Amino acid sequence: MLNLTPQTLIQRIDDHIAEAEFENTVVLFHIENGVYYNLNSTATSLWKKLYSPQILIELISFITMQYLCTLEQAQADLISWLHDLNTKGLIQII
């Protein structure tokens, strides 16, 4: 499980991931697991932010502004997405 606080720094993992853009969305390939992941457009824009380390609270406010939702909604969705990415070995906490 990820231990997240608002100040947690999150970044994508570079080493075992191949990445390509296809029809404006990102496709990731985990070289070790041999699994491809197709990101939808929202996930693609979040993923591109993770090229450089991001503080969790920054990502939450990005979602809030992008989709005009409440902080709570953004936080809940984002955390579950980050857990998902973490389970798949695509992100790391630095």
Place this chain on the structure above:
Amino acid sequence: MVIIKTKEIMDFEQINIFGINLNILWQNIANAPCGLEVLAKVKLSINQNILCENNKFYLAINQVAHYLLMPEQNICFIERINPSVSTSIVMTWLTSTVFAYLLQYRGYLVLHGSAIKINNQAIIFSGQSGAGKSTLAAAMLTQNTRFLTDDVCAITTDSQGKMMLVAGPPKLKLWGDALIQLNYDAKGLQPVLNKMNKYELPLSIVNPANNTILDKWVINTHGIDRNLSIVPISHFYELKPDLDTTAAKCITITGINKLQILINNTYRYGLLKPLVRLKTHLNGCSALAAQIKIAQIIRPKTKLSNDSLAELIALIQQDLNSSNNYEYHQGKSHAKFNSTNFDSTY
């Protein structure tokens, strides 16, 4: 001053396949610079037929030959095991598996399929062994089409970033029954060793002194280009024989499924990881998926007859001229696709 004496001291030959020059040395692998080291490693490995590293490739084909490719030096050592096996069979393994490694090493995208040229565009037929790739490619050769490659599609990028198919060796491998359908007699043709009822058909210009089998072969008179062609790719058809299908149909593939189909029809996919070319490969597949139209041809799982071939050709010709219905037929694959979506429905 460096004097190259190679030709004087060794049995040396230069070949050009897929536009790549490769020096062939007909020698024992043990005499190669890293030969003993490779053989020792192979002896210790589980799979003693193959050794794939990022700077050398070893392949042992029982009863045929052993190959050691050193891509940096552009040299392939070939040790014949059985003198009664023809050079043509020895070369078949070189131009398929060994060249797949060399092409991937050099950054080419290598897909499994046969291709023909129509209106200066490459059309690829793919699918598993026995799906009908080579037979369909052969049957579609006419006055206006040209043979490009059989089984191995070497794809490169031109200066504008366009994905281009490089023509392969001018020969086709066909099953015995496919030869009969196309009115050729297997007699006198070279069988492909590991598949005894599969034959290699040379597509060279006919020798008038040759037997009538080759005279009948339409490709020999107008099938191949003498010069290497590098042709932009426009279509990719995956042939899928299906037990539940009674009439062949063509299904256009869209979105991410296009990418999945190209990945699943990669030639010698397993070499990519040791070659450290998986990233290059994904980029190549997505660039190609963006450029071309991809469709699946679902056909009844029966032997191709004249009628069923004509039906497939008609389907493809219709598809080449238009678009089609949208539906995706899921099949067995080695590319597991998963989504990691972020729900944004607020």
